[in-house]
Amino acid sequence: MSLSLLSILLATPIALLALYGLIRSEEFKGHLTAFPRSNSWGYLLMGISTVWFLYLVKIEDISDFESYKRFMMFGFAGIGIGTTFFVRDLLAARGAAVLMLLVAKLMVDTARWIDTDARLAIVVWAYIMVIAGMWFTISPWRLRDLLFWLAKSDRRLKGALCLLLTWSGFILVLAFSLYRTPSA
Structure with missing residues (x-):
């Protein structure tokens, strides 16, 4: 997979999620606070x-x-399988944490051989995901607490969503410009 395609596949859903959260703030808050304990998302x-x-x-x-x-x-x-059936509390938070680690591995593996310093945007993002993934795997209630903290204040939530939208926009710009070079 090319770094350009990976960047598009990662940034587009984040941008769409951030836009949804900005447009339908109250509905988004409900989904956000329900996520960590959602069994369907967890499975x-x-x-x-x-x-x-x-x-x-x-x-x-x-x-x-x-x-x-x-x-x-x-x-x-x-x-x-055992975790899925016997550790159901905060299962979605645990699943999201493990998925963060796996996506981060894919990001680093994909960016490894690209000969541009712009690849560091993806690599730094991946390492932030590794830290978050390890932290939320060890203590999934912290993800729940973080999401509740964000949802508690409109200003905080909109600020975080604007930050996500800006970051995903930046990654999309890289995907369609620097990451599309022959070396990328």
Whole structure:
């Protein structure tokens, strides 16, 4: 996947979500505060994360783990499925956190070989997602608290949404300009 395409696929949904939040603020607040405890979002995000992680384990070619790969696949599948059914509290927050880590890996892997300093926008974003993903995996209630804190104030929420819209716009500009060069 090219860095341009990845940037478009990441920035477009964020921009659309931010626009939705700015246009329908009250409705968006309801969705925002319901998200961390949503079982349907939790099942979806944990399912995607588990399948994606298992795929990454399957294609990994580190010879030290080759003889253990089958056990690792079963173990990680059990952890993903077990978490989905036995740790339902804040399941969507946990699923979002794991997905942040996987998306960040894809971002860094895609940007690694691009010969422009503009790739650092994606790399820095990825590392911010890694920190957030680890933090929210360890303590998913912090994501819930953050979303509630944002939803508590119209000014705070609109400021955060404007920041997301600006950031996604910046990434889209990079996607259609610097990331479209032959080296990218």
